Amino acid sequence: MPKRGYHHGNLRQALVDAALKLIEARGPSGFTLSEAAKQAGVTPAAVYRHFEGREDLIAEAALQGFDIFADLMEYAYDSGQPSDLASFEATGRAYLAFARKYPGHYVAMFESGISINRNPELAASSKRALNVLERAAERLSEHIPPEKRPPPQMFSAHIWALSHGVVELYARGNPGTKSPFPPEDLLETGVGIYLRGLGLVAPDE
Amino acid sequence: MPKRGYHHGNLRQALVDAALKLIEARGPSGFTLSEAAKQAGVTPAAVYRHFEGREDLIAEAALQGFDIFADLMEYAYDSGQPSDLASFEATGRAYLAFARKYPGHYVAMFESGISINRNPELAASSKRALNVLERAAERLSEHIPPEKRPPPQMFSAHIWALSHGVVELYARGNPGTKSPFPPEDLLETGVGIYLRGLGLVAPDE
DNA sequence: TGTACATCAGTGAACGCGCGTTCACTGATGTAC
DNA sequence: TGTACATCAGTGAACGCGCGTTCACTGATGTAC
Numbered sequence: 001m002p003k004r005g006y007h008h009g010n011l012r013q014a015l016v017d018a019a020l021k022l023i024e025a026r027g028p029s030g031f032t033l034s035e036a037a038k039q040a041g042v043t044p045a046a047v048y049r050h051f052e053g054r055e056d057l058i059a060e061a062a063l064q065g066f067d068i069f070a071d072l073m074e075y076a077y078d079s080g081q082p083s084d085l086a087s088f089e090a091t092g093r094a095y096l097a098f099a100r101k102y103p104g105h106y107v108a109m110f111e112s113g114i115s116i117n118r119n120p121e122l123a124a125s126s127k128r129a130l131n132v133l134e135r136a137a138e139r140l141s142e143h144i145p146p147e148k149r150p151p152p153q154m155f156s157a158h159i160w161a162l163s164h165g166v167v168e169l170y171a172r173g174n175p176g177t178k179s180p181f182p183p184e185d186l187l188e189t190g191v192g193i194y195l196r197g198l199g200l201v202a203p204d205e
Numbered sequence: 206m207p208k209r210g211y212h213h214g215n216l217r218q219a220l221v222d223a224a225l226k227l228i229e230a231r232g233p234s235g236f237t238l239s240e241a242a243k244q245a246g247v248t249p250a251a252v253y254r255h256f257e258g259r260e261d262l263i264a265e266a267a268l269q270g271f272d273i274f275a276d277l278m279e280y281a282y283d284s285g286q287p288s289d290l291a292s293f294e295a296t297g298r299a300y301l302a303f304a305r306k307y308p309g310h311y312v313a314m315f316e317s318g319i320s321i322n323r324n325p326e327l328a329a330s331s332k333r334a335l336n337v338l339e340r341a342a343e344r345l346s347e348h349i350p351p352e353k354r355p356p357p358q359m360f361s362a363h364i365w366a367l368s369h370g371v372v373e374l375y376a377r378g379n380p381g382t383k384s385p386f387p388p389e390d391l392l393e394t395g396v397g398i399y400l401r402g403l404g405l406v407a408p409d410e
Numbered sequence: 411t412g413t414a415c416a417t418c419a420g421t422g423a424a425c426g427c428g429c430g431t432t433c434a435c436t437g438a439t440g441t442a443c
Numbered sequence: 444t445g446t447a448c449a450t451c452a453g454t455g456a457a458c459g460c461g462c463g464t465t466c467a468c469t470g471a472t473g474t475a476c
Contacts, residue, residue, distance in 0.1 A: 008419075027318055029234030033463060044463075046420045054463065110373075111316075113232055150394065153385045158395040161370030162363070168315075169369055170362065180358045189355065190363040190399075197402030213452075238430060249430075251453045259430065 012050040014040040019061050020104030028112035033057065055114070059122060062114050065105025066125035069098050073132040084139040085200060088159075091136050092191050095163040096183060099171060106167070133160060143200060155198075162190050217255040219245040224266050225309030233317035238262060260319070264327060267319050270310030271330035277303050278337040289344040290405060293364075296341050297396050300368040301389060304376060311372070338365060348405060360403075367395050 008014065018039040022031045033054040037044040051057045076094035080087030099106045108114065109126075116126050137155035166187045170179040179186070195201045213219065223244040227236045238259040242249040256262045281299035285292030304311045313319070314331075321331050342360035371392045375384040384391070400406045 011419080029318075032461080034461070042419095043421055045422080045465080048464075049419055113234075154391065154394060157375065157385060157391055158367070158398070161374055161391065161395070162367045163370065164374055165366030165368065165370030168373065169366055180362060186359065186362055186366065189359060190366070193363070193402035194395075194399050195402065197398035197400070216452080237428080239428070247452095248454055250432080250455080253431075254452055 008040075008042065008046075011040060011042060011046065015042075015047060015050060015057060016061050016064065019057055020108065022104075023058075023061065023107050023112065024104035028058075028107055031058070031112075055118075058108055058112050058114055059119055061105065061108040062112065063119070063122050063125055065102060065109045066122065066129055068102060068105060069109070070125060070129035070132065072098050073129050077132050077136055080136075084136070084143065085195070088136045088140045089191060089195075091133050092159050092163055092187060093184075095133075095160070096167060096171065096187050099167040100183075103172070110164070130156075130160075140200065144198060158194065159191065162194070163187060166190070213245075213247060213251075216245060216247060216251065220247075220252060220255060220262060221266050221269060224262055225313065227309075228263075228266065228312050228317065229309035233263075233312055236263070236317075260323075263313055263317050263319055264324055266310065266313040267317065268324070268327050268330055270307060270314045271327065271334055273307060273310060274303050274314070275330060275334035275337065278334050282337050282341055285341075289341070289348065290400070293341045293345045294396060294400075296338050297364050297368055297392060298389075300338075300365070301372060301376065301392050304372040305388075308377070315369070335361075335365075345405065349403060363399065364396065367399070368392060371395070 015036055018036040019031060021039070022036055033047055034044045036057065037047050047053075047057065051060065072094050073091050076090040077087045080090040114122075117123050133156040134153060137152040137159070141149050141152040141155060166183050170181075170186060171183040192201065220241055223241040224236060226244070227240055238252055239249045241262065242252050252258075252262065256265065277299045278296050281295040282292045285295040319327075322328050338361040339358060342357040342364070346354050346357040346360060371388050375386075375391060376388040397406065
C-alpha cells in the first residue's frame with residue numbers, strides 16, 4: 001500500500017497526475033511546479049528527487065500522452081481493418097477522441113511549447129503516433145489510380161491538420177468561439193467530404 | 206515629430222508594437238508588461254497611463270489583429286468575385302497569409318488565452334472576420350443542389366479548422382514537427398480536394 | 411528474530427528574481443490672457 | 444509676443460508575491476549479519 005507515511009510510495013506518477021490536472025485546468029502557462037508539488041502533498045523540493053525541474057516534468061506528462069495517443073491510434077487502425085477506408089476514418093476519429101478524453105495530455109503535448117526533440121524517447125513516441133496515420137494514408141492511397149495519386153504524407157497531413165483545427169477551435173472551451181456543430185460531427189463530415197474528393201467514397205450516399 | 210523628449214508622442218501604439226514583437230518571439234506566456242515597457246523605452250508604470258494592465262494590452266494587440274484579419278479576408282473575398290468559388294478559395298489563402306505575415310497578432314488572437322468576449326469591440330471585430338468566411342461559404346453552397354446541400358456554416362467551419370490546423374502544425378517553428386510540404390501547398394491541395402468532394406470542382410483537372 | 415547500518419526520499423528554510431501594480435512626484439506641453 | 448498656469452504623461456521607488464531552485468538535514472525503509 002503506497003501513499004502512506006514519510007515516504008510517498010509513488011510520488012513520481014502522483015506529480016505527473018497533478019501536473020496534468022493543473023495543465024488541464026489552467027493552461028500550460030498556469031501550471032507551476034510548486035503547485036503540482038502541493039497537490040501531491042509534498043514540498044516543492046521533493047520534485048527534484050524525480051525530475052530535473054519544471055520542464056522535465058512537463059516532458060514526462062507529454063511523453064505519457066504520446067504513448068497513450070499512439071496506442072489509441074494503433075488500436076483504431078486495427079479495428080478498421082481489413083478495410084483501409086475504415087481504418088483511415090477510425091484514426092481520424094481517434095485523434096479527436098484522444099483530445100477529449102485526455103485534455104491535460106493533449107495540452108502538454110501540443111501547447112506547452114515543449115520540444116519534441118528534447119528527449120529521444122519523446123521523439124520516438126510522437127513519431128510512432130504519426131506513423132500510424134501515415135501508414136493508414138499510404139494503404140488508402142493505393143486505392144487511387146497511381147497517375148492521379150497524391151503523396152500519402154499529404155493525406156495524413158490534411159487529416160492531422162483538420163483534426164487539430166477542430167480540436168483547437170471547437171472542442172475546447174475557447175470562450176466566444178462557440179461551436180456551431182458538435183466537433184465529432186464536424187470532423188466526421190469534413191473527412192467524409194475530403195474522401196469523396198479523393199474519389200474514395202461514392203459521390204452520392 | 207513624436208518620439209522625442211520627456212513625452213513619448215505615441216506610447217500607446219509603441220507598447221502594442223513591442224508587445225507584438227515579444228509575443229511573436231517568446232510566445233504568449235513569455236510576454237511581460239515590464240519587458241514591453243522597457244522595449245518602448247519607458248518605465249513599467251507608464252503603461253498604466255494607456256492600459257488597465259497586462260491583459261488589456263494583450264487585448265488591444267488582439268483587437269488590432271482581428272481588424273487587420275477581417276480587412277484581409279474582405280479584400281480576399283472581393284478579389285475573387287464574381288466567382289464564388291474563387292472568393293472562397295481566396296479567403297482560405299488569406300487566413301494562412303495573415304498568420305504568416307502577422308505572427309504576433311495571430312498568437313495574441315488565438316493563443317494568448319484572451320477571451321473574445323472581454324470586450325464588445327473585440328467580439329465585433331472577430332465576428333466580422335468570421336462572417337466573411339461564412340458569407341463566402343453561403344454563396345458557394347448555392348451552387349450545390351439544395352437537397353444535398355450541407356449547411357454553409359459547416360463549410361466555413363471545415364475550412365477554418367483546416368487552415369488553423371495547417372498554421373499551428375506546419376506553418377510555425379514547432380520544433381520537430383517539420384513540415385513535409387510547404388504550408389501554402391498543403392492548404393491549397395486540401396481545400397481543392399475538399400471542394401471536389403462537394404462537387405464544386407471537376408473531378409479531374 | 412533482533413540489531414546495526416546504509417540508503418535515499420522528503421523536509422524546511424532560504425535564495426534571488428522578475429513580475430504586475432501603486433503611489434506621490436515632476437517636469438514638458440499647450441492654452442488663456 | 445510674453446507670462447502664468449493647468450494638465451497630464453512619464454518617473455522612480457517601493458510593495459508583496461509566487462516562482463524555480465539549492466542545500467544541509469532527518470528520519471523511514473530495507474538489507475546484512
